Amino acid sequence: MRLNKSTGDAIRILIACARAEGELVKVVDLSASLDITMQNVFKIVHILSRSGLTAAVRGRHGGIRLSRSADTIFIGDIVRAMESTEPAADTGAGVTRVLDDALEAFIAVLDRHSLADMVAREALTASDKAKPAQRGSRTPAKPRGKSSRKTLQSAAARVVRSTRTPRSSPPKS
Numbered sequence: 001m002r003l004n005k006s007t008g009d010a011i012r013i014l015i016a017c018a019r020a021e022g023e024l025v026k027v028v029d030l031s032a033s034l035d036i037t038m039q040n041v042f043k044i045v046h047i048l049s050r051s052g053l054t055a056a057v058r059g060r061h062g063g064i065r066l067s068r069s070a071d072t073i074f075i076g077d078i079v080r081a082m083e084s085t086e087p088a089a090d091t092g093a094g095v096t097r098v099l100d101d102a103l104e105a106f107i108a109v110l111d112r113h114s115l116a117d118m119v120a121r122e123a124l125t126a127s128d129k130a131k132p133a134q135r136g137s138r139t140p141a142k143p144r145g146k147s148s149r150k151t152l153q154s155a156a157a158r159v160v161r162s163t164r165t166p167r168s169s170p171p172k173s
Helices: 006-021 027-033 040-051 074-081 096-110 117-131 147-165
Strands: 056-057 063-068
Touching: 006 027, 006 040, 006 063, 006 074, 006 117, 027 040, 027 063, 040 056, 040 063, 040 074, 074 096, 074 117
Parallel strands: none
Antiparallel strands: 056 063
16 A cells, blocks of 8 residues: 655654654754655644644744654554545445455554654664674675676676687788
């Protein structure tokens, strides 16, 4: 299933709020650090505030923070808040019911993961990228694009040339 871009942005906003550990986070800072327009951040923050996931403080020294701990906010809660998950009227043959059941199963899987899990997972991947490569570890293979294709073609040509038998040249007089 594919989620809206705003749902992904909402998860990133909430991760930033969780990292702030209760401090207010300004919308301007979120917009700059997450590369989201301020209008979209305002829209997403409004939806998150109405759903009870964030608490907003207005004014010059305002911002947003999580309304409860990151352990109690589940990814399914965020998806429910951001996506239109209201059951539609059944238009025939139970198709809508099947799709609603699939959506419920999808969100049930997301309910197993909390926002705190996402923050911890993000911290782990950031620390893995920061570690230098250990001795004896394999380096990832170079992607095979146009630049590596020329190298492979020239290597193949060298192999073909080396396996040929040399021609005898006519004697010079």
